[in-house]
Amino acid sequence: MNPEPVLRSLALTMPLAAAAALITVLYLVRWLSLKDRGNDRMQKVSGAISKGADAYLKRQYKTVTFFFAAMFVILALASFYSKMSMFTPFAFVTGGVFSGLAGYVGMKTATSSNVRTAQAASRSLEEGLKVAFSSGSVMGLTVVGLALMHISLWYFTLDWYYTEILPSASQAAKFAQMASVLLTSSMGASSMALFARVGGGIFTKAADVGADLVGKVEKNIPEDDARNPAVIADNVGDNVGDVAGMGADLYESYVGSIIAASALGASAGYGLSGTILPFMIASFGVIASIIGGFFVRTGGKSGQAALLGALRRGTNAAALMSTVGSFFIVRYLLGADGTRMFFALFSGLAAGVLIGHATEIYTSSSYKATKDVSRSSLTGTATVIISGLSSGMRSTGLPVLIISGAIMASYYIAGGKLEPTKGLFAVSLAAVGMLSTLGITLATDAYGPVADNAGGIAQMAGMSHYVRERTDELDSLGNTTAATGKGFAIGSAALTALALIANYNDQIKGFTLNLNLMTPETMSGVFLGAMLPFFFSAMTMDSVARAAGSIVDEVRRQFKEIPGIMEGSADPDYATCVDICTASAQKEMIMPSLLAILAPIVTGIVLGPNGLGGMLVGAMVSGFLLAIMMSNAGGTWDNAKKYIEEGNFGGTGSDAHKAGIVGDTVGDPLKDTSGPSINILIKLMTMVAIVFTPVIVSLSLIK
């Protein structure tokens, strides 16, 4: 349709958008650095958190380096002995490096902004919001900026290679190799994300549960009290888990969805136009996100509604701009088919918003579900647990209807009935649509832990109570955006995984028939795949329990052996708790990560490519359900407890409150470790399957 040179130059929008994002990041970082860091005591606390987080990431990157080196060798051998591109091992490594870098920048900013947010909040609520949100924006824009820069890097390198060095390659071969290299880079990002999510998730919940079990329950000292030896570890955890982990997760969904769509665009018969369409949508989304950031203002008003309104104004503005821009982009690139594909993009965007709302309905204490869970605390702990589990299970209903609706709508509107490849391309565009404004949606999400940390610093540094009240207000909003963000993360993970599975299906088509459920290997594969998220969650939950156990022992030891802690006359040894969490998280993250990488390879070899396809579908579906159930059950327990603390059903200190605390503690590993890790599990397994398809096909026992 459009002449090739024009299209090739249009791909340049991607590095330009990336540059715009990263320049904005630089500007924001500079702006933040000029903000007041408060008094010595605040800086001391903040310094301890920052030091702990640095130490953790350093250790994590060291562990991960071994893994990446090993994978580099394996992929190098595979590319040598099979039809895999020679760029594959390098792409894997750069994928990991960029994903890690995104997490690192986000976390560095968060740990240096927490104290500034606390100080700003001492002036006004709006000031506090501005600083915390700017820190979140650094994270959001770094993720999308680095992602687009990384895709550009490989896209233009490969484009140059196939134009200048190997011009003899056919267009189809060129597309296939490019897709495979880009997917490998995505797999690298995914591996890094899994380590970050699992390790960070274990760290944060071990510290949180350990600090609460001894501090709150045994010693009766409040949350974030400086006398608790695990308090710094707890605050470090917010950064390594919620910031670095979440960033790596969404980096990976973002990259995965763009690349999957790009590959499907080529095979849907749109040629280069199909390939660069996702790039341009993403690029425009970045610009929309940057502009949307300017709309985040409270207008001087205070209160939860005003704060939420401010954030919503920003995300809505960005979504609107992105929608309008997308329309013109698809129309320009795909001509008459463009309008249909636009609806696919739009259905993804709408599904993201709707899943966020559905999450709120089941986790916010403004709604009946969480109030019911809260009320059940009146009849004791058992009923709180049962009603929370039940609410989590029930909450899977709406997201499934929304995702299924988005799949059906995008496929059929795009004309998938007659041309299935176009239908699948449309489904992958829905994922791109959902993630197009990630720059700003991630900002609203990453802002939460900064506010949470600011509250911790205000408490530990003994700032006046109105500062703590303001940071609490900011934090409480952060809980709402975190819940929405989790729904968004899992929704986008499901659509991205589906797009990736479609890619896998494309890959194996040459070898086998199709994913017919009535073949025993596909059916067994579905069974196996559906089981994996359950097994994986059990592993990560046990990891948290073990790590929390060592923290409990250590905190008890310090209270016993260091005299004067309770009186405040002696400092506890914070660093040891941080060390224990770091070491446990590193040790515990290995097995679940290996499961994710080995399961598809072993399944592929034993059950063949169709069995592996079934496994990927089974894992995606059951993982989606389990992740929603665990995140929402955890969220509802958390807010049910807070609802009691607001004075309902007996208030703080009542028996109902004690029951509520147990519910919250049970929910912690579910919502912050196991649940979110599943997102990455299902995507990573699919990418492993795609990258290793040639190997799996040649080794598989069933053809």
Add this chain to the structure above:
Amino acid sequence: MNPEPVLRSLALTMPLAAAAALITVLYLVRWLSLKDRGNDRMQKVSGAISKGADAYLKRQYKTVTFFFAAMFVILALASFYSKMSMFTPFAFVTGGVFSGLAGYVGMKTATSSNVRTAQAASRSLEEGLKVAFSSGSVMGLTVVGLALMHISLWYFTLDWYYTEILPSASQAAKFAQMASVLLTSSMGASSMALFARVGGGIFTKAADVGADLVGKVEKNIPEDDARNPAVIADNVGDNVGDVAGMGADLYESYVGSIIAASALGASAGYGLSGTILPFMIASFGVIASIIGGFFVRTGGKSGQAALLGALRRGTNAAALMSTVGSFFIVRYLLGADGTRMFFALFSGLAAGVLIGHATEIYTSSSYKATKDVSRSSLTGTATVIISGLSSGMRSTGLPVLIISGAIMASYYIAGGKLEPTKGLFAVSLAAVGMLSTLGITLATDAYGPVADNAGGIAQMAGMSHYVRERTDELDSLGNTTAATGKGFAIGSAALTALALIANYNDQIKGFTLNLNLMTPETMSGVFLGAMLPFFFSAMTMDSVARAAGSIVDEVRRQFKEIPGIMEGSADPDYATCVDICTASAQKEMIMPSLLAILAPIVTGIVLGPNGLGGMLVGAMVSGFLLAIMMSNAGGTWDNAKKYIEEGNFGGTGSDAHKAGIVGDTVGDPLKDTSGPSINILIKLMTMVAIVFTPVIVSLSLIK
């Protein structure tokens, strides 16, 4: 291969085996009726239980009658306006009646044997075992006897109809109509089973949780204390839930697997031989079960190991006989293909045994998993809950490997690679093999609640402590067999559902392509189906919570308003608690049951036959996982608590024990209401899909 007249006469083995089973039942009932019913006080307690159970079943059958009348009309209209056979509505009703009858007989025997077991246990442990096991055998043999009689009834009626009245029908049309009518009868049984499982499950856990929350926790009186107003309701619950519910459930799996295999046998190209093969396997299994019963003896030895050994001897003897017999039957009927099909049968039998073992590993306190959960009670309630959930999730691993292994093995050994229909027939034979000795495996399972009730009677009637110790020993064994039985029930449900899905696939083949996962409707169907067990479980858990809430209120009221209950000078009003449970269970069972029946019809209409196929697979897979997770988590919490009561980790009354009790209470609705009901949900939805295929296809929006 074999001449038709010979084969037709061989089908007569089925009514003969049914007669043998029912004659044995009559003999056992007579033998039981001669046993001593103990003193007046015991009879009074037993009478109250029996009266409550009768009242419940009467009310339940009344409610259900409306449903069956409505379905009769719907099916009559459908058979009038579509190609459905005119026998369909009648088959649906008789299916329900026979299933209900099986539950009724089993429960009547159980409620009249509990007091006899208590009395016999006052003489010796072996006597107690004999009485309780005989009562269980009545249940087991009634289920298989009535099932085979019911299949015979329709098989010979239809055979006569197509030979004498409509001889012009083609062989294929005849088989199709027979299969459809028999499957409808199975759907009737399934509907009745769902009501029994859900209603009974809600009744038993509402009474149990309600009795415990006020009696044990608030009033500090022991389990089964006559002063607790809900104690009779609790004992009634054991009968209506664990006996009648379990009986109806397995009746339905048994009938479903035989009929599904029979239908697939015809379409696998084995003609009449394939049709009657499952009948003969089942018939021989009944005889093996009757003989196996004679091997159940303790040989005068006492202790858990001797008791378990006695039961194992019986089930193993029956399994061995059934295996040997099956070999000759398949060889005779299928000739050279027979040996291959024999391995399919055998793999099912082996899978049943292995799943039972896997369940034990994760729920018995002899193994590490449950000990770990028990130990986690030392750090409080939250860790007990987390570790129990995690153990339940982890326990899904082995059963999935076993079931997948059985599916793969039976399909490929039978030559499914070249002839898929033979492969699917083999998978359905695996289900038949697993259930072939149901007569005795169900007996070992149904014996548990009788022993449990006997213990309750011994306590309430103030029998001497050594009687209670013996009934406790019997009951504890019952917990082990119940866990194994639950694994068996869910394993057979999965295989039966799979065989039924294969039937469904056969049915829709004429209309559509196939269940390719890469079509959006199949994919959306899988998402939707996988969600349904979560949603259904949430509904039933909430039902239990609501019903238990009304019991708590009532028990509290009685303690307050009836003076002298605590001193034992006044009798509490047991009947009101029974009434409340009955009324709640009836009300609460409606919505989940409607979900099961409407979901496939609505999905079929909206997503078309392929979407519905995906939904059935999704529900089967996620239902299998969720049922195992919930049953095993509940089982491990139950036994972890008992392990503490045996004196570990502080023993009875310690903080650890209190945490253990909360775990047990959380597990109650999971393991006895929601988990087992899922078994029926997944089978019933598939049968609804099969029966309504013509309607769904004509109304569906996507073809």
